[in-house]
Amino acid sequence: DGGITQSPKYLxxxxxxxxxxxxxxxxNHDAMYWYRQDPGQGLRLIYYSQIVNDFxxxxxxxxxxVSREKKESFPLTVTSAQKNPTAFYLCASNRQxxxxxxxxxxxxx
Amino acid sequence: SQQGExxxxxxxxxxxxxxxxxxxxxxxINNLQWYRQNSGRGLVHLILIRSNExxxxxxxLRVTLDTSKKSSSxxxxxxxxxxxxxxxxxxxxxxxxxxxxxxxxxxVNP
Numbered sequence: 001d002g003g004i005t006q007s008p009k010y011l012x013x014x015x016x017x018x019x020x021x022x023x024x025x026x027x028n029h030d031a032m033y034w035y036r037q038d039p040g041q042g043l044r045l046i047y048y049s050q051i052v053n054d055f056x057x058x059x060x061x062x063x064x065x066v067s068r069e070k071k072e073s074f075p076l077t078v079t080s081a082q083k084n085p086t087a088f089y090l091c092a093s094n095r096q097x098x099x100x101x102x103x104x105x106x107x108x109x
Numbered sequence: 110s111q112q113g114e115x116x117x118x119x120x121x122x123x124x125x126x127x128x129x130x131x132x133x134x135x136x137x138i139n140n141l142q143w144y145r146q147n148s149g150r151g152l153v154h155l156i157l158i159r160s161n162e163x164x165x166x167x168x169x170l171r172v173t174l175d176t177s178k179k180s181s182s183x184x185x186x187x188x189x190x191x192x193x194x195x196x197x198x199x200x201x202x203x204x205x206x207x208x209x210x211x212x213x214x215x216x217v218n219p
């Protein structure tokens with residue numbers, strides 16, 4: 001079945017550690033997005049990519065990095081510079097309507 | 110910043126009742142979309158209404174758009190316990206991105 005796969009479902013980060021969240025899609029979509037969702041709140045855009053080898057900062061890019069080397073993959077790295085990384089991270093593809101993965105919940109150890 | 114603002118923030122109703130959620134936005138849009146999110150899951154697209162449309166239906170969903178008031182409403186008729194979820198509006202202002210609101214948490218009690 002076509003869709004978006006995010007892994008892992010749960011992730012724990014130690015102080016000073018970088019962690020990478022995986023997002024893979026087999027929908028042949030050009031555009032991909034990363035959002036952060038805090039409890040009881042809406043989605044805030046971290047980074048997005050409209051095409052392979054190109055990406056743009058969203059509203060809250062500080063402390064995060066991405067790459068887009070393949071159309072199918074858009075991994076997000078949460079760096080140690082992100083001081084409050086605990087959140088639910090959602091990946092989406094297609095400009096609209098957007099198709100979402102089931103998220104990765106990141107917590108601090 | 111989030112353009113869409115949903116109200117109410119939370120809504121609790123009985124099964125069989127209708128649920129109405131509202132979304133307001135600040136700048137002109139190309140279209141407005143509604144998404145649903147079950148707890149701990151990703152968002153699922155429900156319906157899209159273009160700026161030149163006033164009303165759209167899909168099954169038990171009815172969406173209206175009033176561009177003069179910069180607002181939209183989502184009506185779910187004959188609600189079911191399975192409709193319990195968060196509902197988000199998202200606006201397309203052109204460009205490559207959507208802007209999501211804060212969401213309405215709907216609880217349908219059996």
